[in-house]
Amino acid sequence: MAKTRTAAQIPGRRPRSASKRAAIMNAAEALFVADGYEYTSVDAIAARAEVSKRTLYNHFGDKQALFQAVFERANDALVATVRTAIDQELTEGRDLCDALTAFALRVVTGTFPSSDYVTYRRLTSQGGPASRSPETARNHPDRMIEECFAKLTAGGEMRAVAPRRATQHFTALTVLLALDTLGGDLANTVNKAEIRSIIAAGVDAFLRAYRSPPTSPPAIPEGHPDPRHDAAVGPPARAT
Template structure:
């Protein structure tokens, strides 16, 4: 009986946390962190103000929790792309292009991605620099691990996998995200061109040189 009761309490706690995070995210995005009160978060979540403080301590910790949960969903997009395209493939250039194209399409269609970018952009002054650094590292971690493996198997020459990932991201999907947005077939073609050319430039720098046999 005791285990059943404890299980119910944990489930109820998890549900309350989810409601608080959802309410806080909505308010932080619509009204801003400074103008959002814990009272307003509690009211929207349907819990007491005391519950919010008990779970998160203060409003800053709540903001960090919102950013962390939102970023987790974005990190899953990267992991999914690696699983889909960078595990088994015949052509590395094509695989890297497909990975970037899927990530861009998934991110553009993700409310979590747009929310994370807005939170980081608007609330950067309220987020600790250590958190932002941790977020950057987490976003790169899976690709660093995979690029390291590519180096070990001879597909890439990556003396510094972390720097290689930064260069790869800057030349491909970050370049797409940082340009003015558009819609339709023209935008899709432009995105594909940016990614394709970016991957080729990356491989010129980090790809293993092709050995030509002379007769």
């Protein structure tokens, strides 16, 4: 006798509960972004997701928990994008100026125009409960840059006694200044050369303050011959 397979056992299909949960989150995200947290009702979310209010409450409990789930999904997507940029641009052994410039350019020209960033920014501006949670703060992209600067300082390439403050200075001089230039133009149609110029100038200013100075040769004790002088002068000439 043939056995009937459930939806979870059929390749390419997800359980209906997972599909409904995704539909609820997608509907909630669209409404939170368009109308804001306060003006979005559970009834409207359920209607857009084509589920009952009871199904919505079974999955998320209440509107606040639903907003938190939506916000965390957007935050996770943004964190993953920034993490990839850090891993691929701020690589060990690469010139620090080149690495920071490439990283900032990638964030501005790649991340800002993305739907993930637009969603994250608009949800943050709603002032919903999740955007102020300690867990979200710990997973903020700035924390990853802070960790990177701490490692560079430990390795001797930077002198950032306070990595968090260094991160604030870096983002202000590069990413935020470029964002201010873009204004609402997140489609990034502003002249790319202008953005590159802003970021290059910002990285230069940042490194003037935070780059470790080149290592100086050891001091020669007083009264001892300087081997560098001997090497430059060469051996004494033979008497004729």
